[in-house]
Amino acid sequence: MAAVDLTTHPGHLARRLQQAHYLLWNTMVSEEITSPQFAVLNTLVAEPGLDQRTVGERVGLDRSTIAEVISRLGRRGLLDKVRDPQDGRRSLLRLTDDGLRTHKKLTVRTARMNQVFLAPLSAEEQTLFFDLIRRVADAAEGLRNPAEPLVAQG
Amino acid sequence: MAAVDLTTHPGHLARRLQQAHYLLWNTMVSEEITSPQFAVLNTLVAEPGLDQRTVGERVGLDRSTIAEVISRLGRRGLLDKVRDPQDGRRSLLRLTDDGLRTHKKLTVRTARMNQVFLAPLSAEEQTLFFDLIRRVADAAEGLRNPAEPLVAQG
DNA sequence: TCGAATTCGTTGGTGTACTGACGATAGCCG
DNA sequence: CGGCTATCGTCAGTACACCAACGAATTCGA
Numbered sequence: 001m002a003a004v005d006l007t008t009h010p011g012h013l014a015r016r017l018q019q020a021h022y023l024l025w026n027t028m029v030s031e032e033i034t035s036p037q038f039a040v041l042n043t044l045v046a047e048p049g050l051d052q053r054t055v056g057e058r059v060g061l062d063r064s065t066i067a068e069v070i071s072r073l074g075r076r077g078l079l080d081k082v083r084d085p086q087d088g089r090r091s092l093l094r095l096t097d098d099g100l101r102t103h104k105k106l107t108v109r110t111a112r113m114n115q116v117f118l119a120p121l122s123a124e125e126q127t128l129f130f131d132l133i134r135r136v137a138d139a140a141e142g143l144r145n146p147a148e149p150l151v152a153q154g
Numbered sequence: 155m156a157a158v159d160l161t162t163h164p165g166h167l168a169r170r171l172q173q174a175h176y177l178l179w180n181t182m183v184s185e186e187i188t189s190p191q192f193a194v195l196n197t198l199v200a201e202p203g204l205d206q207r208t209v210g211e212r213v214g215l216d217r218s219t220i221a222e223v224i225s226r227l228g229r230r231g232l233l234d235k236v237r238d239p240q241d242g243r244r245s246l247l248r249l250t251d252d253g254l255r256t257h258k259k260l261t262v263r264t265a266r267m268n269q270v271f272l273a274p275l276s277a278e279e280q281t282l283f284f285d286l287i288r289r290v291a292d293a294a295e296g297l298r299n300p301a302e303p304l305v306a307q308g
Numbered sequence: 309t310c311g312a313a314t315t316c317g318t319t320g321g322t323g324t325a326c327t328g329a330c331g332a333t334a335g336c337c338g
Numbered sequence: 339c340g341g342c343t344a345t346c347g348t349c350a351g352t353a354c355a356c357c358a359a360c361g362a363a364t365t366c367g368a
Contacts, residue, residue: 004261011175014168014172015190015214017164017287021165023295068324068325088334104156107156107158117165125286130161130164132282133167207315221317244316
């Protein structure tokens with residue numbers, strides 16, 4: 001009766017999109033390294049020695065979640081974690097050789113997977129796809145962190 | 155060096171989109187009922203007495219996950235679960251009065267939230283947004299369930 | 309009709325993902 | 339220098355989300 005059409009609900013679509021991606025990742029990229037784990041590796045390739053919290057910020061994970069992801073990657077020997085001698089609160093992260101190799105290997109596979117994933121869209125549509133999602137996600141994130149970036153208004 | 159730009163990775167974007175939605179849902183819709191739980195309620199409003207597995211299929215959740223969601227909704231008294239007398243394997247689901255009331259209340263709030271969430275996009279862009287995501291998700295799901303729907307080819 | 313295959317729900321294991329609280333450390337200020 | 343505050347990482351709790359394996363019930367086939 002009063003039921004709603006979920007296919008017009010962005011949250012529902014976002015969940016389904018992520019699930020679809022998860023499945024494809026599992027079959028085409030890796031069954032051991034997950035997409036968030038790859039994001040962490042990738043961040044540390046770009047910026048070695050980064051602080052744990054900052055890595056979380058880069059990939060979009062809160063402190064609790066990033067701690068678990070880091071812990072798993074450390075257990076597999078893909079990264080090293082050292083206490084910052086300058087600031088005892090921080091943990092500094094750095095990929096091991098194995099971590100670098102793994103990142104390189106997965107980068108290739110990830111690119112292939114992205115092609116398959118986006119194959120139903122034309123080139124222009126793909127650009128649009130990125131643009132629209134990014135705008136919605138950024139705006140919603142902005143609602144969470146109010147004020148602050150008002151440079152010269154107060 | 156060989157680091158990749160994650161903003162061009164659909165999986166990364168999908169995750170960020172869902173996180174953004176999660177936060178907005180929590181503040182604008184409900185802190186107790188989650189989006190997947192609402193999807194289940196909504197399905198049972200449209201089709202009362204549905205089988206547990208079928209509900210999972212409707213909302214896009216596997217048997218394990220739907221079992222937990224159903225269990226939580228049952229614990230809160232929002233639905234009833236009865237063994238099918240015709241087929242002892244099945245659990246038939248039906249909303250309670252409280253479940254119906256909750257669904258009605260959340261439907262209003264969800265509509266409001268969707269407006270806020272999609273506000274950064276124009277009307278045409280919103281249509282495109284739905285269309286692009288749905289096409290990608292559907293295609294990826296199709297890769298998972300091969301063959302089968304070939305009606306007259308064998 | 310009786311055994312084999314299928315289906316449904318459950319359980320156990322892993323991996324995100326969030327909040328809230330807590331201890332340790334560091335920075336600031338009186 | 340000694341307390342206030344802020345920050346970082348951890349831990350506990352809750353909630354998806356998947357796979358694999360299992361028991362119970364049904365259905366199908368010889």
